[in-house]
Amino acid sequence: MNAFWVATIGTSVIAFLLKYTGHNVPERIFSHPKVQAINTLIPIALLSALVAVQTFTEKSKLMIDHRLAGLAVAVVALLIKAPFPVVVISAAFTSAAIYNWL
């Protein structure tokens, strides 16, 4: 079994166990403010890191290329409060245009 299958199945099993466990534990365990704060901050940390790595790296090397233009357009789209599909599509379109014609 290759890494992609391990990741697919492993992620799915743990995702369900996390959801199901939540339905079976008393509410007070997770009411601590520090737990709530960490739960809000972890997605911010991981998603920000993913944005950076997916935009500026290629096989463990830092790199600036057409993806930066795509990301810049996504930032503009978000600043003008465009809906999610517009953010993604405008980034893809810009990136493709630069990759194909420059």
Place this chain on the structure above:
Amino acid sequence: MSRIESTTLRDSFSVSFTVGAYGTAFGAAAVANGFSVLQSCLLSLLTFSGASQFAVIGVLGAGGGAISGIATASLLGIRNGLYGVIMAPRLKVKGFKRIVAAQITIDESTAVALGQEIRGEKAMRQGFWLTGFGVFIFWNLFTLAGALGAQAMGDIRVWGLDSAVPAAFLGLVWPRLKTNRDRILAITCVVFALAMTPILPAGLPIIATAFIAVAVGLRV
């Protein structure tokens, strides 16, 4: 149909369809990052949590191992567990129904349910089930469409898909950046992940940022 029910139905459907449509981006991104169409569809059916799904394909697409991918996705999935804690006493279901409820406990079903709560317990439950099943159906259909589309494309860079993935992550994190603390954390994690990329094995620079989040959270 009473007025309460049509409001719940409208809220549930509009959320289900718009969120479900993002499945196209996931399906396309998953295939672009090396997952098969079958694996992409299984992730949407079984993991069924957008941020976790994008994370696992993002980590493996960047060259990370299965363990890093699973760990990153699972850390993002913890919040679904917290939603389960909130929803369980409200839904009051057992056995098989509880298993089904757990699988569709995500951002959207919880948000719509809590949003309907002012209209009473019945509307709250309807909101949860309608939105949960609605997002599930559309998310999976659109994932398949996106995955098949990307498979037909060939070189993903020609179509800009290599930028669609980070743009999707940005779209997911953007609404979460509410305070200066959030923004400083985001920038710190960007700098940290990039600085560690040439040093640590792929995937680890991403998951290591969770520790920064924990450190910040403990200071609250």
